[in-house]
Amino acid sequence: MTDDPISGGSAAGPTLESLGYSDRWRVLFEAQAKAGHVPARVLRSDRGIAIVAAAGGFVRAEPSARLRRDTDAGAPACGDWVVLDPAPTHRTALIEGVLPRSSAFTRGASDESSARQVIAANVDTVFVVHPIEPAPNLRRIERELALAWESGAIPVVVLTKCDVVDAAETERRVAGVGEVALGVDVLATSATAGTGIESSRAYAREGQTVALIGPSGVGKSTLINALLGEERQATREVRASDGKGRHTTVTRELVPLPGGGVLLDTPGMRAVAMIDAQDGIATAFADITALAEGCRFRDCTHTGEPACxxxxxVEAGELPEERLSSWHKLLREAQVAAMRTDARLRAEEERRWKHIHKSAREVYRLKGKDPGR
Ligand SMILES: Nc1nc2c(ncn2[C@@H]2O[C@H](COP(=O)(O)OP(=O)(O)OP(=O)(O)O)[C@@H](O)[C@H]2O)c(=O)[nH]1
Ligand SMILES: [Mg+2]
Ligand SMILES: [Zn+2]
Structure with missing residues (x-):
């Protein structure tokens, strides 16, 4: 094992437990591991080369040839727990297996032929990060909450830079977000003033993983530094001209906290494309899901059916109209994404069968040529 190549910290690194290793992972690891294999967690993964943390420290690792062939498992993603062959004779350790994920924050790949991309694996809490000023875009928050719920993690909305508006305005905006973030904690923070840092830290207890997502320049890395108590993550001034960030963070990476717990910094996402997140939408819009129980038709689309x-x-003023149209919009996008996924799966299945038929023909042809059989 090498010295910590990424933070210059101690060569010993964090313990597996502080990275979230639990009985769940132990059982899954033992089911896959062979003699000499050790459990490890992917801190960073860049074009197939990963930096992983194992009990002995940090090490570079790449997927074994067998794992690369096994397309179902996909490339190891940031946050994955893996079966590692430390391979002392090689310079790079080998990842022999990826343990089944407890949660996965994914996005549709830009390339339609390939599968979804896992942005963050095995996350317990997703911080949906937005600055308090300009006033948070509630429709974007609804979208991100649906995706966060879909991932299997618990979302929390974190409003940053609360030092730039007064306390009364902060309170109003927190309440406004609370109206669209049902059952979700909303935190008001300021890394500059040091407020809300302790309440944020509460989610990153020993063994817990917290991923931060949100547009560029909203203060994700700054918040991580405040939680770390050191300037570890690079941060940068937002352009004054248009208030847009410049993608200071360029790779996703796990950052172990000294007191246990793990943070996952991500590059800002400009637009968040919907995936087939119909369950996530149902949870994020629990108010509409509950109201729909009272519709006459079980498959009511809430677009003008009788007794909806x-x-x-909406007519009684109990549900904001914008919220219902937001729900319609996200659901439509999710349905389109689902159809695309189905088409891709069908195409893959077809390719697989073509391949099998071709191999079978090959075998018959060879047999036919061999009079001895
Ligand atoms: N006033 C104020 N500014 C802040 C606060 N937190 C962050 N900033 C500033 O916001 C700018 C962007 O912060 P970053 O932490 O780099 O943003 P990021 O979300 O990591 O951006 P990307 O890495 O590009 O996705 C920096 O100039 C920070 O100093 C805060 O609490 N108050
Ligand atoms: Mg950043
Ligand atoms: Zn209805």
């Missing part, structure tokens, strides 16, 4: 409890709630 959802449109009735």
């Amino acid at each position: 409890a959802v449109t009735a709630a």
Whole structure:
């Protein structure tokens, strides 16, 4: 094992437990591991080369040839727990297996032929990060919450830079976000003033993983530094001209906290494309999901059917119209994404069968040529 190549910290590195290793992972590891293999967690993964943390420290690792062939498992993603062959005779350790994920924050690949890309694996809490000023875009927050719920992690909305507006305005905006973030904690923080840092830290207890997502320049890395108590993550001034960040963070990476717990810094996402997140949408819009129970038709689309409890709630002023149209929009996008996924899976299946038929023909042809059989 090498010295910590990424933070210059101690060669010993964090313990597996502080990185979140638990009985769940032990059982899954033992089911896959062979003699000499050790469990490790992927801190960073860049074009197939990963930096992983194992009990002995940090090491460079790449997927074994067998794992690369096994397309189902996909490339090891940031946050994955893996089966590692430390391979003392090689310079690079080999990742022999990826343990089944407890959660996965994914996005549709830009290339339609390939599968979804896992942005963060095995995350317990997703911080949906937005600055308090300009006033948070509630529609974007709804979208990100749906995706966070879909990932299997618990979302928390973190409003940053609360030092730039007064306390009363902060309170108003937190309440406004609370109205669209049902059952979700909303934190008001300021790394500059040091407020809300302790309440943020509470989510990153020993063994817990917290991923930060949100547009560039919102203060994700600054918040991580505040939680670390040191300037470890690079941060940068937002352009004054248009208030847009410049993608200071360029790779996703796990950052172990000294007191246990792990943070996952991500590069800012400009637009967040919807994936087939229909369950996530149902959870993020628990109010609409509950109202829909009262519709006459079980498959009511809440677009003008008779005895629709959802449109009735809008008419009665109990459900904001913008919220219902936001729900319609996200659901449509999710359905389109689902159809695309289905088409891709069908195409893959077809390719697989073509390959099998071709191999089978090959075998018959060879047999036919061999009079001895
Ligand atoms: N006033 C104020 N500025 C802040 C606060 N937190 C962050 N900033 C500033 O916001 C700018 C962007 O912060 P970053 O932490 O680099 O943003 P990021 O979300 O990591 O951006 P990317 O890495 O590009 O995705 C920096 O100039 C920070 O100093 C805060 O609490 N108050
Ligand atoms: Mg950053
Ligand atoms: Zn309805």
